Amino acid sequence: METYTLIILLLAATIRVATPLVLAALGGLFSERAGVIALGLEGMMLGAAFASAAVAAVSGSAWLGLGAGMAAGVALALLIAVACVTFRGNQVVAAMAVNIVVAGICPMLGLAWFDLGGQTPQLSNPGQRFAEIILPGAHAARSVPVPGLLYAELVSGHSLLVYLAAAIVPAGAWVLYRTRFGLRLRAVGEDPEAVETAGISVAAIRFQAVVISGLLSGIAGTYLATAASSGFARDMTAGKGYLALAAMIFGKWRPFPTLGACLLFAFTDALASRLEGVPLPVVGVIPVQFIVALPYALTVLLLAGFVGKAVAPKSIGVPYAKDK
């Protein structure tokens, strides 16, 4: 029974850790399927984390924070879109520039506005954060041993944004595969000339795709700042944007495999924090450095040999010029 409880808690932690990855990775998927490299996820997430924490701290409302986070994500996405689509700049350079600028400008603004060493004030009032939602009957269910605990700990007790992320994956898949917009978007990523021939603007589709990635990264950043923790801290995304990108590649640019990859990364992360200092049979206590590196090492290993051939959208990274 105790093992069962531990497993349930481990899975619940997996869901919490996976949420920002899933949101960002799905955003990245939209961007890349339209042919724009999504290296800017990290910066968009970080910018959104700062904007949401700052607005939530000043206004006292987590919802306004979410709005600000999404707006910040979209604003940065537009910057990338203008550079990469309108001016046909190098996508890697533009995205990295955004990442670097955001990493510097957020603590600077934080320092100027709040005087807390670049952090935002602690979000301590209940309304400032997306608190954990206890679903109806979760307390009662706890007394039922096996399925009750599953419901009380794994299904219930997450932030609203977690449920949102769970709903966004099938919604995203539907948009991508079942709507006209999705079809055009995927076509733009493969063969923009053909799309242009059909009388559809490649630039418009790419703009929309990048904005969607900004919107979703914005939600991811908001989750980090106002649900998973309580405020913005310098570099708080700590590489999650790149991890999301890796998950998306690992998921072969498809929504559900990408979700699976995010869950796997989150699982290794959650498992790692529980393995630390625990003596295991045969190997003994695993050093902390190894544990911290585990998700990344796993990524490299899996990408190197276990996922088969991952084929990127054909026109990815290539700016589209009509008059070529």
Add this chain to the structure above:
Amino acid sequence: MRIILLFLLSAACALAEGIKPAIVYDFGGKFDRSFNQSASEGVARFTRETGIAFRDFEVTNATQRVQVMRQFARHGYNFIVAVGFSQASAVEQVAPEFPDVRFVIIDGNVDLPNVESVNFREQESSFLCGMAAALSSKTGKIGFVGGMDIPLIRKFALGYEAGARHVNPKIEVFENMTGSTPSAWNDPTRGAELAKSQFGRGADVVFHAAGGTGMGVMQAAQDAGLLSIGCDSNQDYIHPGSVLTSALKRVDVAVYRAATAARNGSWVHGHVTFGLAEDGVGYSLDEYNRAILTPAIEKRLEDAKRDIVAGRVAVPEYRE
């Protein structure tokens, strides 16, 4: 003529004021509600009492340390405090270039004729916090979340565990380090997740020695209705009623004392260590945690404090 006069005037001013001090804060900045802030409180006290203002700088990038120290020294600052273990190598590099400038390194060891190295016996305050945790725990399980995995943080962990075992030899202590790079000081999300994982395993008190990451740890404890223990500065006020106590590290006292000594001309280079005996470390008790740190616990802690100072209780020290 005028230039000479000006020069004499400024020299006279410098003599009258004694020192021209500057301080370099580490990552996190002077308002980190933790280690650096404690140092800035010492600066504030010194400025209040003497009217001498410190020039300060908050490092945001590792390469700035050497540059800014050199800059300060070149601009006539003759007393420079470097806060944090990661500045030791920068002090080691810059100090020989300016033999007339007095340097103070907090949490580091530099053997040079113009450097004072100030260290703390963090294991002693951690020992008391471990006792408080064990005395407050109902489950017999407590947690520790460290920042970057360095010997300094191992010192905290070891003292904490020893203190807990001193009260309850059978207590279970879960230990997690956030990471092995400086970003481990600023990852509140991971801090919260680590704390939650320890709560999941049954811990009901968690001690953080993790700088900004600790904010997430304390938030998680508050969200779960459990207890946390703060670090370096008094952090009881951050979540009143949920922060059991804070392991104080009186960086403010160290900075104030060194600056005062420098001003009075009694400053000497060498190594200084602050522990319970010197009131350089301790635990916090104020209106925010009075309700949870009961008089019974307080008495046990005070007894232990006396025993440690008198040498009747040995606190284990982490050796590299």
